[in-house]
Structures are given as structure tokens and as C-alpha cells.
Amino acid sequence: xxxxxxxxxxxxxxxxxxxxxxxxxxxxxxxxxxxxxxxxxxxxxxxxxxxxxxxxxxxxxxxxxxxxxxxxxxxxxxxxxxxxxxxxxxxxxxxxxxxxxxxxxxxxxxxxxxxxxxxxxxxxxxxxxxxxxxxxxxxxxxxxxxxxxxxxxxxxxxxxxxxxxxxxxxxxxxxxxxxxxxxxxxxxxxxxxxxxxxxxxxxxxxxxxxxxxxxxxxxxxxxxxxxxxxxxxxxxxxxxxxxxxxxxxxxxxxxxxxxxxxxxxxxxxxxxxxxxxxxxxxxxxxxxxxxxxxxxxxxxxxxxxxxxxxxxxxxxxxxxxxxxxxxxxxxxxxxxxxxxxxxxxxxxxxxxxxxxxxxxxxxxxxxxxxxxxxxxxxxxxx
Amino acid sequence: xxxxxxxxxxxxxxxxxxxxxxxxxxxxxxxxxxxxxxxxxxxxxxxxxxxxxxxxxxxxxxxxxxxxxxxxxxxxxxxxxxxxxxxxxxxxxxxxxxxxxxxxxxxxxxxxxxxxxxxxxxxxxxxxxxxxxxxxxxxxxxxxxxxxxxxxxxxxxxxxxxxxxxxxxxxxxxxxxxxxxxxxxxxxxxxxxxxxxxxxxxxxxxxxxxxxxxxxxxxxxxxxxxxxxxxxxxxxxxxxxxxxxxxxxxxxxxxxxxxxxx
Ligand SMILES: Cc1cc2nc3c(=O)[nH]c(=O)nc-3n(C[C@H](O)[C@H](O)[C@H](O)COP(=O)(O)OP(=O)(O)OC[C@H]3O[C@@H](n4cnc5c(N)ncnc54)[C@H](O)[C@@H]3O)c2cc1C
Ligand SMILES: Cc1cc2nc3c(=O)[nH]c(=O)nc-3n(C[C@H](O)[C@H](O)[C@H](O)COP(=O)(O)OP(=O)(O)OC[C@H]3O[C@@H](n4cnc5c(N)ncnc54)[C@H](O)[C@@H]3O)c2cc1C
Numbered sequence: 001x002x003x004x005x006x007x008x009x010x011x012x013x014x015x016x017x018x019x020x021x022x023x024x025x026x027x028x029x030x031x032x033x034x035x036x037x038x039x040x041x042x043x044x045x046x047x048x049x050x051x052x053x054x055x056x057x058x059x060x061x062x063x064x065x066x067x068x069x070x071x072x073x074x075x076x077x078x079x080x081x082x083x084x085x086x087x088x089x090x091x092x093x094x095x096x097x098x099x100x101x102x103x104x105x106x107x108x109x110x111x112x113x114x115x116x117x118x119x120x121x122x123x124x125x126x127x128x129x130x131x132x133x134x135x136x137x138x139x140x141x142x143x144x145x146x147x148x149x150x151x152x153x154x155x156x157x158x159x160x161x162x163x164x165x166x167x168x169x170x171x172x173x174x175x176x177x178x179x180x181x182x183x184x185x186x187x188x189x190x191x192x193x194x195x196x197x198x199x200x201x202x203x204x205x206x207x208x209x210x211x212x213x214x215x216x217x218x219x220x221x222x223x224x225x226x227x228x229x230x231x232x233x234x235x236x237x238x239x240x241x242x243x244x245x246x247x248x249x250x251x252x253x254x255x256x257x258x259x260x261x262x263x264x265x266x267x268x269x270x271x272x273x274x275x276x277x278x279x280x281x282x283x284x285x286x287x288x289x290x291x292x293x294x295x296x297x298x299x300x301x302x303x304x305x306x307x308x309x310x311x312x313x314x315x316x317x318x319x320x321x322x323x324x325x326x327x328x329x330x331x332x333x334x335x336x337x338x339x340x341x342x343x344x345x346x347x348x349x350x351x352x353x354x355x356x357x358x359x360x361x362x363x364x365x366x367x368x369x370x371x372x373x374x375x376x377x378x379x380x381x382x
Numbered sequence: 383x384x385x386x387x388x389x390x391x392x393x394x395x396x397x398x399x400x401x402x403x404x405x406x407x408x409x410x411x412x413x414x415x416x417x418x419x420x421x422x423x424x425x426x427x428x429x430x431x432x433x434x435x436x437x438x439x440x441x442x443x444x445x446x447x448x449x450x451x452x453x454x455x456x457x458x459x460x461x462x463x464x465x466x467x468x469x470x471x472x473x474x475x476x477x478x479x480x481x482x483x484x485x486x487x488x489x490x491x492x493x494x495x496x497x498x499x500x501x502x503x504x505x506x507x508x509x510x511x512x513x514x515x516x517x518x519x520x521x522x523x524x525x526x527x528x529x530x531x532x533x534x535x536x537x538x539x540x541x542x543x544x545x546x547x548x549x550x551x552x553x554x555x556x557x558x559x560x561x562x563x564x565x566x567x568x569x570x571x572x573x574x575x576x577x578x579x580x581x582x583x584x585x586x587x588x589x590x591x592x593x594x595x596x597x598x599x600x601x602x603x604x605x606x607x608x609x610x611x612x613x614x615x616x617x618x619x620x621x622x623x624x625x626x627x628x629x630x631x632x633x634x635x636x637x638x639x640x641x642x643x644x
Contacts, residue, residue, distance in 0.1 A: 012575055020569050041566065050572035063572065 047117020078251025083205030094120025159209030180230025
């Protein structure tokens with residue numbers, strides 16, 4: 001409802017994302033969800049539309065735009081299918097470490113490929129290291145001109161379908177968190193393999209897998225930043241990516257509300273559209289307020305980050321946590337406002353609800369976000 | 383490879399067209415022009431050839447000045463140049479006069495390797511322009527093509543022929559009418575959309591094409607459209623109600639009555 005003063009280019013971007021949603025996603029989203037399959041077609045369409053080039057600098061074949069534009073695209077795509085927008089946004093999660101910490105050679109090698117649509121993945125989580133990311137056990141030993149990776153990752157989005165993987169591993173376990181480093185692993189590297197694909201509650205058109213590193217030997221030039229910077233890379237990347245999760249949440253919430261609104265204004269009970277009952281219309285008013293608030297927060301956090309601000313952790317955590325909680329609340333209410341129609345798998349709202357659930361978990365659970373925000377708060381008011 | 387030419391047509395947005403009952407012509411001024419949807423398939427195959435062989439894609443369209451929007455849309459699917467063939471003298475062209483103008487423009491664009499067109503327009507719907515243009519140019523034409531490969535010497539194409547698929551192989555140049563049911567057509571590219579805003583459209587008139595007046599517009603159009611009318615749907619659906627068995631019997635009766643079943 002609020003006009004954010006978007007530029008002509010930004011409006012063109014949103015319209016393009018919308019037309020891709022209508023043509024390549026909307027007709028198939030329920031089918032992908034039902035069958036739990038990944039279809040590369042919409043990703044190919046996004047690549048050909050240059051939507052993977054948004055925040056890649058022009059010198060590497062991108063458009064040179066920022067996180068804000070990435071969020072606009074993610075939001076629009078999420079109105080159609082958050083599984084597809086997860087594949088899309090998680091690819092940026094894998095691209096940001098190279099964008100932020102890559103040296104010239106690494107950027108020259110990978111960024112043009114990424115701009116053209118080669119998928120990326122970001123691999124931090126391990127079975128014993130979820131919220132407690134510092135507990136990772138995967139190691140990288142330096143041997144001559146190589147690093148040898150040993151260990152495994154689980155629940156990695158785009159596992160197997162990505163060409164480029166950023167992997168956080170311990171180069172010096174004795175140093176604890178300061179002993180971790182970030183590496184670029186390529187599909188097809190010796191000793192690198194992809195394990196089982198997870199069965200999920202939602203985001204079922206996206207791919208989540210295990211990754212295995214058995215004597216996985218990679219050239220030493222694949223180290224991102226310096227040894228010991230692994231968690232600096234990971235945390236900075238997540239600062240950026242969390243706004244993307246927030247944008248996804250806004251898109252899901254909008255999508256669910258729009259469908260439920262259409263239904264509520266048409267569904268007649270007791271001789272009138274159910275929207276005429278105040279209990280229903282006020283619920284929609286509440287949804288609309290929360291969505292606009294979430295959107296305003298996500299947009300301003302993204303613009304804040306694009307402005308080059310230094311202390312972005314609190315802002316991006318707030319945007320992620322607030323917006324994803326809104327998406328969970330709105331999608332649940334959307335089902336309720338549609339009654340049984342909302343519950344049936346013939347209608348998409350139940351899918352939005354299942355998809356929204358994951359957003360409160362991945363890229364740092366909302367409990368962890370609250371830990372972060374409360375910690376940042378003390379720094380701000382010290 | 384040098385150049386692929388794609389011919390695209392601006393057509394009125396479906397549902398927006400009205401027929402003038404006096405003059406039997408379309409009231410075109412009231413409707414926005416859109417890119418003829420089958421032409422997107424021609425643009426897709428052109429983009430594929432460009433990706434593989436690095437040629438330039440030049441799009442041409444004959445139409446009024448407001449077809450510029452259509453050319454820019456077509457451009458965003460991966461083309462390199464846009465040319466609008468526009469002149470008052472072209473007004474009222476039938477397929478022959480249209481093909482003549484397109485052929486003159488194509489000749490002017492020498493050297494080129496291939497001309498791609500849509501299978502048919504959604505307004506005129508004659509599907510004659512590709513073959514007529516080919517005939518005027520003295521080139522062969524192939525229609526219904528959905529896959530194009532080039533090995534450096536020969537073209538290999540797959541085309542639909544009713545219930546079977548035919549493989550066509552030839553060297554040299556041709557005018558291709560692309561199948562309207564490609565399984566995938568790419569979306570427009572963001573970079574191209576942004577580029578198109580600044581990109582100039584070349585405009586060629588009858589003089590630029592050295593076109594002979596007698597082949598242009600109404601005088602170059604042997605077709606006489608006798609009547610054009612809006613289709614009226616007089617019949618309304620009929621709703622029959624009752625038990626399934628009774629319904630089935632009633633339906634059978636109606637179908638026999640209408641001699642659909644015997
Ligand atoms: C679909 C999907 C895709 C994913 N994709 C990726 C990916 O691409 N790359 C990647 O590296 N990871 C990925 N993950 C992993 C994701 O980031 C983790 O699931 C997440 O960080 C939480 O870890 P956990 O699941 O092990 O939960 P746990 O850490 O076991 O948490 C369990 C519960 O305890 C709470 N909790 C834990 N610690 C605290 C604390 N200190 N204070 C308060 N509460 C706490 C949590 O909030 C949660 O409610 C993905 C996960 C999913 C589900
Ligand atoms: C209702 C109606 C009835 C008509 N009936 C007849 C008729 O019976 N006989 C007749 O000769 N004409 C007829 N015309 C005129 C005819 O539509 C125009 O001459 C038109 O420009 C070309 O024919 P088409 O649209 O059928 O093209 P088609 O042959 O169906 O188009 C095939 C392809 O040719 C290319 N192409 C066609 N037109 C252009 C263009 N202007 N610029 C660039 N590429 C183009 C496109 O790639 C298109 O996909 C009629 C027009 C209308 C609106």
C-alpha cells in the first residue's frame with residue numbers, strides 16, 4: 001500500500017520477476033510441492049532474464065545493483081513459490097562470500113559464471129553444529145599447494161544442483177572459532193560428493209542435501225580471505241543473506257493474504273461474503289499492517305546495508321526475525337480465513353504456511369536472532 | 383555466422399478489437415499493439431542460434447509508428463537491432479504487399495544466413511507471409527520448425543508435420559516459419575529491457591526500400607475482403623437437472639436430436 005519511491009529500473013525488475021512468476025512458476029508450484037521435485041526450468045528462466053546478475057558488479061558481467069534490488073526480486077518470486085525463491089536466494093548466500101571476500105582472481109573466475117546463472121551453495125551446518133555453528137568438525141589440512149577437506153555438512157540448500165560451494169572448515173581446530181576458514185569447492189572436485197536429499201515439510205521444490213568431503217583435495221587458491229577468517233566470512237555473509245530471508249517472508253505473506261482476500265470477498269455464508277464479518281475483515285486489516293511493517297523493516301535494512309553501513313548485524317537480524325514471524329502468523333491466519341478451503345492441498349495457501357515455517361529456522365533460528373538483537377542492543381546503548 | 387533476421391508483427395491485444403460495421407475494417411486505433419505471440423518462438427530459436435554461433439539478430443516489423451513498443455519488447459528477448467518499416471503507402475497491405483515490403487527490407491540487410499518468422503499472426507492468421515516472402519526472395523521456405531542446428535555448413539531442422547516429425551537438412555539460406563508450440567521460450571532479459579529504452583529504432587520508408595508503388599498498400603493487394611463481422615454467440619448453454627440415470631438418458635436424446643450421435 002505504501003509507495004517506496006522505487007526507481008524506474010526497480011519497477012522494471014519487479015515486473016520482470018512477476019512475469020516470470022506468472023509464466024514459469026505459478027502453473028507448476030503446487031505440482032512441484034506435491035511431488036517434491038526440483039525443476040530446473042524456472043531457474044533457467046531466471047538466469048536468462050539476468051536475475052542472477054543483479055548484485056554482481058558490472059565489471060564481472062552483472063548489473064552492479066545492490067542487496068535492496070535482490071530483495072525486491074526475492075519478494076516478488078516468493079509470492080509464487082518460496083521453494084524456487086529459496087533456490088534463488090540461497091545461491092546469493094553462496095555468492096556473497098566471493099563477492100565480499102574473494103580476491104581479484106577468484107572474482108574473475110566465479111562472478112561472471114554466477115551472473116550467468118551458475119548456482120551456488122553455502123555450507124556451514126553439520127549434524128552437531130546447528131545454532132552452535134562454532135561446533136563444526138569438518139577440517140581442511142594444508143598439504144603443499146592444496147587443502148584437503150575431510151568431513152561432512154548437512155541440510156545444504158542447492159546441494160548437488162550448485163556448481164560452486166562455499167564451505168566453512170577448521171584449518172586449526174586448536175584455535176576454536178578463530179581456527180576456521182572458508183573455501184570454494186567446485187562440483188566435480190575429487191573427493192567431494194553429495195549425499196541424500198532431505199524430505200521436507202515445505203520448500204519442497206528446493207533441494208536440501210548432505211555434502212561429503214573424503215580426502216577432497218582443492219588448490220590452495222580456493223581459500224577465501226585468510227586462514228582463520230572462516231566465521232568472519234560466514235557471519236558477514238549471513239548479515240547480507242538474512243535480509244533476503246526477510247524479503248522472502250514478505251513475499252510469502254503477501255501471496256497468502258492476496259489469495260485469502262480474493263476468497264473471503266467471494267465466499268458467501270449467511271447470505272454475504274465472509275469478508276463482511278468483522279472478525280474476518282479485521283483479521284485482514286491486521287495482516288496488512290504487519291506485512292507493511294515487515295516490508296518497511298526489510299526495505300530499510302537492505303538500503304542501510306547498501307549504504308555501506310558498518311554495523312549491520314542488528315538491522316538484518318531484526319528484518320529477518322520480524323518478517324519471518326509475520327509470514328508465519330499471516331499464513332496461519334490466511335488458512336483460518338479460508339476455512340476448509342485453506343486446509344485443502346488443492347489451494348496454495350497451505351503450501352505458503354508450510355514454506356513459511358522454515359524461514360523461522362534457517363539462516364539462524366529466530367531465537368538466535370533475538371539473542372543477536374539483544375546483544376547488539378547493549379552495544380548500541382552502552 | 384553473420385546475421386539472423388526475425389520478422390515480428392504487432393497485433394491488437396486480444397479482445398480489444400472492434401469491427402466498423404460500415405467500412406468492414408478493424409477499428410485499430412482503439413487497441414494497444416502487442417507482440418504477435420507466435421513470434422516469440424521465432425525470437426527464441428534466433429536467441430539459441432546466437433548463443434551457439436555468436437551472430438547478430440536483427441528484427442524487422444512492418445507497421446504503424448506505435449509498433450515501436452512491440453519492437454522493443456521483441457528486442458528484450460536477445461536481439462541486437464530493430465528496424466521499423468513504416469510508411470503511409472504500406473497501409474491496407476494484404477499478405478502479398480506485406481511480403482513484398484519485408485522482402486525488400488531483407489534484401490537491404492544482406493548478408494544474412496536465415497530469416498525466421500512466426501507461424502502465423504493471431505489477427506490476420508493467414509500464415510502466408512513466410513512462404514510468400516520466401517518466394518519473392520527466391521529462397522526456399524520451411525514451416526513448423528521447432529529445432530535448428532548448424533554444423534558450420536548445413537542446417538539441420540526438426541519440424542512438425544501433423545502427426546509426425548520430419549528432419550530437414552539443407553545448405554544455404556531459407557525463410558523459416560517457427561512452430562508456435564515450442565516447449566520453452568525464454569523470458570526477456572533485464573539487461574536488454576534496460577538497453578532497449580535508449581536504443582534507437584531504425585525507420586525505413588518506401589523510398590529507403592526502393593519499393594515500387596504498384597506493389598504497395600491497397601494497390602499492391604489483390605485480396606478483396608468481402609465482409610468482416612463480429613461473431614455473435616446466439617446459443618446459450620442449457621442446464622439439465624435430475625438423477626444421473628435420467629440425466630444420461632436426456633443427454634443421449636439431445637445428442638441424437640442434434641445428430642451428433644446416431
Ligand atoms: C530447509 C533448510 C535449508 C537449510 N539450508 C542450509 C544451508 O544452505 N546452509 C547451511 O549451512 N545450513 C542450512 N540449514 C541449516 C539451518 O541453518 C539450521 O537448521 C539452523 O541454523 C538451526 O540449527 P538446528 O536445526 O541444528 O537447530 P538447533 O540448533 O538444534 O536448535 C533447536 C532449537 O533450540 C533453539 N536454540 C539453540 N540454541 C539456542 C540458544 N543459544 N538460545 C536460544 N535458543 C536456542 C533453536 O532456536 C531451536 O528452536 C538449512 C536448514 C533447513 C531446515
Ligand atoms: C481480419 C483480417 C482479415 C484479413 N484477411 C486477409 C486475407 O484474407 N488475405 C490477405 O492477403 N490479407 C488479409 N489480411 C491482412 C493481413 O493480416 C496483413 O496483410 C498482415 O500484415 C499479414 O498477414 P498475416 O497477419 O495473416 O500474417 P501471417 O502470415 O499469419 O504471419 C506469419 C508471420 O509473418 C510475419 N509477419 C506478418 N506480418 C508482418 C509484418 N507486418 N511485419 C513483420 N513480420 C510480419 C510474422 O513473423 C508472423 O508471425 C487480413 C487482416 C485482418 C485483420
